[in-house]
Amino acid sequence: MVALKTNSQRMRKFSLSLLLLSPALAFGQDLVQYVKPIIGTAKMGHTYPGATVPFGMVQLSPETDTIPYEMNGRYNPDVYKYCAGYQYTDKTIVGFSHTHFSGTGHSDLGDFLIMPTTGPLQLNPGTADHPENGYRSRFSHENETAEAAYYKVKLDDHNILAELTATNRVGFHQYTFPEAGNAHIILDLMAGIYNYGNKNVWTFVRIENDSLITGYRQTAGWARTRTVYFAMTFSKPFTKYGHQNYANDVYKGFWRKFDQTENFPEMAGRQIRAWFDFNTRPGEKIQVKFALSPVSTAGALNNLRTEAPDWDFDAVKKKGQADWNKELAKIRVNALSNDDMVNFYTAMYHTFLGPTTYMDVDGGYRGLDQLNHSAEGFTNYTTFSLWDTYRALHPFFNIIQPQRNADMVRSMLEHYNQSVHKMLPVWSHYANENWCMIGYHSVSVIADAIMKGNINGYDANKALDACATTARYRKYDGLGYYMDMGYVPEDKNSSSVSKTLEYAYDDWCIAQVAKKLGRNDLYEEFIKRSQNYRNVFDPSTGFMRPKLSDGTFRKEFDVLSTHGQGYIEGNAWNYSLYVPQYPAEMIAMMGGKKQFTGHLDSLFTMHLPDAFFAETEDITREGIIGNYVHGNEPAHHAAYLYNWTDAPWKTQERVRMILEKMYKPAADGLGGNDDCGQMSAWYIFTTLGFYPVCPGSTEYALGSPAIRSAELHLENGKTFSVEAVNQGAKNVYVKKVELNGKPLTGRFLTHADIMNGGKIVFYMDRKPKK
Amino acid sequence: MVALKTNSQRMRKFSLSLLLLSPALAFGQDLVQYVKPIIGTAKMGHTYPGATVPFGMVQLSPETDTIPYEMNGRYNPDVYKYCAGYQYTDKTIVGFSHTHFSGTGHSDLGDFLIMPTTGPLQLNPGTADHPENGYRSRFSHENETAEAAYYKVKLDDHNILAELTATNRVGFHQYTFPEAGNAHIILDLMAGIYNYGNKNVWTFVRIENDSLITGYRQTAGWARTRTVYFAMTFSKPFTKYGHQNYANDVYKGFWRKFDQTENFPEMAGRQIRAWFDFNTRPGEKIQVKFALSPVSTAGALNNLRTEAPDWDFDAVKKKGQADWNKELAKIRVNALSNDDMVNFYTAMYHTFLGPTTYMDVDGGYRGLDQLNHSAEGFTNYTTFSLWDTYRALHPFFNIIQPQRNADMVRSMLEHYNQSVHKMLPVWSHYANENWCMIGYHSVSVIADAIMKGNINGYDANKALDACATTARYRKYDGLGYYMDMGYVPEDKNSSSVSKTLEYAYDDWCIAQVAKKLGRNDLYEEFIKRSQNYRNVFDPSTGFMRPKLSDGTFRKEFDVLSTHGQGYIEGNAWNYSLYVPQYPAEMIAMMGGKKQFTGHLDSLFTMHLPDAFFAETEDITREGIIGNYVHGNEPAHHAAYLYNWTDAPWKTQERVRMILEKMYKPAADGLGGNDDCGQMSAWYIFTTLGFYPVCPGSTEYALGSPAIRSAELHLENGKTFSVEAVNQGAKNVYVKKVELNGKPLTGRFLTHADIMNGGKIVFYMDRKPKK
Secondary structure, eight states: OOOOOTTSHHHHHHHHHHHTOOGGGGGSSOOGGGOOTTTTOSTTOOOOOSBOOTTOSOOBEEESOOOBSEETTEEOGGGGGGTTSOOTTOOEEOEEESOOOSSOSSOOOOOSEEEEEOSSOOOSOOOSSOGGGSSOEEOOGGGEEEETTEEEEEETTTTEEEEEEEOSSEEEEEEEOOSEEEEEEEEESSOOSSBOSSOEEEEEEEEOSSSEEEEEEEEOSSSSSEEEEEEEEESSOOSEEEEEEOOOSSOOGGGGGSOTTBSOSEEEESSEEEEEEEEEOTTOEEEEEEEEESSOHHHHHHHHHHHOOSOOHHHHHHHHHHHHHHHHTTEEEEESSHHHHHHHHHHHHHHTTOSEEOSOTTSEEEOTTSOEEEOOSSOOEEOEEHHHHTTTHHHHHHHHOHHHHHHHHHHHHHHHHHOSSOOOOSEEOSSOBOOOSSSOTHHHHHHHHHHTTOOTTSOHHHHHHHHHHHTTOTTSTTHHHHHHHSSOOTTTSSSHHHHHHHHHHHHHHHHHHHHHTTOHHHHHHHHHHGGGGGGGEETTTTEEOOBOTTSSBOSOOOSSOOSSSSOSSSOHHHHTTOOTTOHHHHHHHTTOHHHHHHHHHHHHHOOOOHHHHHHOTTOOGGGEETTEEOSSSTTTTGGGGGGGTTOHHHHHHHHHHHHHHHBOSSTTOBSSOOGGGHHHHHHHHHHHTEEOSSBTBSEEEEOOOOEEEEEEEOTTSOEEEEEEETOOTTOOEEEEEEETTEEOOSSEEEHHHHHTOEEEEEEEESSOOO | OOOOOTTSHHHHHHHHHHHTOOGGGGGSSOOGGGOOTTTTOSTTOOOOOSBOOTTOSOOBEEESOOOBSEETTEEOGGGGGGTTSOOTTOOEEOEEESOOOSSOSSOOOOOSEEEEEOSSOOOSOOOSSOGGGSSOEEOOGGGEEEETTEEEEEETTTTEEEEEEEOSSEEEEEEEOOSEEEEEEEEESSOOSSBOSSOEEEEEEEEOSSSEEEEEEEEOSSSSSEEEEEEEEESSOOSEEEEEEOOOSSOOGGGGGSOTTBSOSEEEESSEEEEEEEEEOTTOEEEEEEEEESSOHHHHHHHHHHHOOSOOHHHHHHHHHHHHHHHHTTEEEEESSHHHHHHHHHHHHHHTTOSEEOSOTTSEEEOTTSOEEEOOSSOOEEOEEHHHHTTTHHHHHHHHOHHHHHHHHHHHHHHHHHOSSOOOOSEEOSSOBOOOSSSOTHHHHHHHHHHTTOOTTSOHHHHHHHHHHHTTOTTSTTHHHHHHHSSOOTTTSSSHHHHHHHHHHHHHHHHHHHHHTTOHHHHHHHHHHGGGGGGGEETTTTEEOOBOTTSSBOSOOOSSOOSSSSOSSSOHHHHTTOOTTOHHHHHHHTTOHHHHHHHHHHHHHOOOOHHHHHHOTTOOGGGEETTEEOSSSTTTTGGGGGGGTTOHHHHHHHHHHHHHHHBOSSTTOBSSOOGGGHHHHHHHHHHHTEEOSSBTBSEEEEOOOOEEEEEEEOTTSOEEEEEEETOOSSOOEEEEEEETTEEOOSSEEEHHHHHTOEEEEEEEESSOOO
């Protein structure tokens, strides 16, 4: 979602500062300058502005509010705004916590909120309207800097400058205090994102000595059984400390012997806020290092001592930004403008935020079976938003982060091994399956990796078995019906059309791997299932349509609405295009190329009534073009479908329009949830001129590159270059394409073309080649 | 507490069956026949009748009720009755759970309640008055058998015969069903002893396959942060299974996709009851093996497979009883009657119930720091009821279980190493300090072991340091005041006299070790503190008396009451005798031998008003003799104090009277809480004719043996024999004593006398030797 408010002074200032940058610098070392973590922090982007390193376990970022799930017993719709804890238009900061999702449409985390304060100790957070009644503080964007691996803000109410940086597993805080006889650092263990009911299951804290604290937080939220351990150390001993326990339903027993509220070194309970006091000189910096572990406090302490042994904030920041530069430099791009440079490298940044590292420096991690495991020979990752990221993020990784992607596959296979359901992850985070959204798109990620030869560190045959077993788990989301009837009947299981279509695509992925590995029985089983999309196509309307268990289509049918119509996060217009495995067959089924071209044109140009937006979750007018919804994923491939018609120039036109409308270098610059990098991965692919319409195939559909040139520096040592000759904002049409000096006559590029190194040249034109 | 109801038919039956036993058998192999776990299960004994092996991790025993801590918002005094889950006079059994304290006066545990049922599935427990409304069942003692390592009962409402046995870490159930198309086995994870508020923190269950279940239960009760893991397996696959989740305050998220109530293999939440269904033939036995672990479900599974690999219930029972015979045979006794044989070996049984094993078969255990540790070269134990057990139980272990006692010391030292407070255990269980009662009596246990040369497996100097550091933890229970002022002032900290006296004794223990190890600085520090008992002695009343911080004695003073008078679980009469380290000095301070003898006589003969019992916790008329309270611990040494006067024959008379009045072979046969074996250890010492008045010294005060003869088979291969010549129920007085054929002229026996092997002969007489 975009809604650029360039008329506001704030936004203007922000844009002005961008103009000072030179595109030429992109070829120098400092690509971090183009990363603006603030992008997507307004409205629905759901990104966070704080400090993190590539694929880092710690995401140390400010919370501008911590909204409870319910207010006065009713669902509070504002919780959705705070998936990442930060909303750009808010005026106060509650504190800085250590775990955040990037761009999700559902929420959790926000672990271990730290807030430095001055004045009388206040242990409640206060309100946005009356921050003075609690520990939170006003702030302004003038005094705020968000960079890759660095965040800085002035906390006006406390006259404290807060700076944050991070290593993979350690958040590093630096607070510059005024003179204060009574400076406080609060550790709020009650705070958290999406505090539904009794989300806090248990928290435990030990004051190990005058500057080291360990403990853990266990929650039952989106992740049902989740524990995060920590070790926290101060650069200076505290003068005293204490805590309040706000839960009264826990037996206190003989702990009553002690005054536990002050200088008592062991705290445990459901609702705890701790505080640490310091005397400070004017301008004195107090630093906090805060390490996480999925395993134990000892693991956190080992992470702390290994990754951040010293008290050199600037060195950690420098190292973090160097790490970012290294990752960003995997693609060197010459964009059309500074804004585009910012869009591109911020998109790169967003794609490299996750999946996140989920193991200690010694390889230990908590498994789905709640047991401790050791990752031997791979990095274990978590936070798999697979319904989103199988589309473009993991294919992007197969080009630019192949070893990490192979490790992500390995992590998914370990999840499978630990699963009592014997399922690969659906949407998993922190040793939990949260079952969010639909499909079993792990199989797409695995197929894409195997088909592209990215099989380092795992057994492709075992991976195939895991895919097949997952796809046969009858209890899952209508899958039993699908297996028996060839579709999910809407009267038995909702969102039945979306499920049927996505299962059929996933089944095709399994079939491809089975074919490649010579597993004919599996190939036959799943290639047959891949045809099931046909079972929900209604020739009388030309749309995919919910079918009942008696074999008839449901009578009520609204092709615009997303509610109760057989779809999820998409309507019939968008979802009916979802047969990525067989675009040509789908087009034939829908009346042939000509009729389909007109149908697609309608999608991009029709006008939707306001009522549509009022009732539709996750979609706003800013996130759509006509009825094409870019702010959500189901139709992300749609603009590329013109490639299978006689009008590929319409793909070129549409994708450039989407790039322009949906991505802006501003806080509200994302046209919808970034969804753990999927929106950004779409941007990168499309900007480079090609897109993986069907992950699991080795083909990329060509589009219209939006840069002058780019170099992809591959892990295999080769370089693949993209050049756009005669490029310009209006030269969106491709006249001809050459690969390694030879004409590329088709509309596709193969994975091998890229990985072998070489150069693709697009000759751009202002007019379409019809 | 005794209150023998021999007029009731039930009790008569029980006594009759005992008469059939022959004392001669005591010298055969089967000592288990004398163990009656039912002893102490009525009234205040707080023992449990179920199956366990010596020092076993699993205590598999029936619950006759699970009383919530509060009823209608108010404290429910009945919770106290159910410390061990079972009350003999109850008519129904709720189920069989796997963890129980033996004889405590406070409660926790009751983990993993299993109940087999027939008929329609009922997941609520029902009530004692209406068991038919729930899964519980009526039963009768006619159909109940309680042996060491074996328990059997007929569940009348379900027509099921339930049998229980155990290995160290595995509970083994055998249920004989009638023909039932729909037999159930319920696993109630909500059930538990002392369910205060939200005691259940989290429970987690995985159905690994058609007969294996794993999971854990995390509670916040007496132990604040406690988790027990399990692995459970059935001898026959279930036909279906399911669960109900009774907590509605947990976010359900996308788990709603599934019907989790039936055949869904993953359960998690705060309030869960699971069920498993079976088809049964008439008389079909379904067995359940249920393993525990303090570390993980994998640990539990490994314990299960290591300790109980087969499905041979009888073999496990036989092995368990053989283990008991082996331990019981460490003392071979020829008692005066069958009743005394039962009393003696049941006392042995009770002393060997704990501390309990707290580590997996591979040595892994959870530490006080909530980290997993490995016990290298020792067995890690938990459940240290030290205010009770330092008196006689651990001294008894130093004779008859020295290696286990050394391992218990080692376990306490590991607790210290893991403690953020740097304190040895006060009252600890399951990786938690619960801080129950007063003093720091770990130091007594450690001093007793070191002074008696039982130092295998730990460093005595480090142990001494741990003792000294513990004794200097100023935050603890008035200890700062004590260190500064030489006493605990009652206006600053309650039960101040009891604390002052016990600290002074503990300090003496530290001084003894310091002296032995040549640590003069520590000796000086603590021998000085050991004199602090003098600071609370009031010569004007002749009693120890609460003193205020201004140095004056508190004006209000009631020498009978235990409430608010400066004492805990004892009154001035009993507690004023508590200077075990300096009996002679105490007697001099109290007016000399003659006056003290009269004072002691008064204690044993005075009549207390009924009002005393109405207001006094933990003491009933059955548990006292005069004003001497045997049902609680503070005066357990008192009857032996006549040894320091000119009337040692009064010790002989009193202790025989106490043995007779306070110990009976009946359900209500214990004169108070058995307190993890302390009451029973008192019985054993006293029956053998000597008692450790001051643990930490190597002397035992002689009393009056109550057996004809006994042989103590020591771990060092030697045998120490006790013989009572001219023994008889009325021949309670000792005319002379010979040790190894030579007259023993003093009133004491040394530890070396025992451990060197040999023989002590008491020549008994009907008349006192004045």
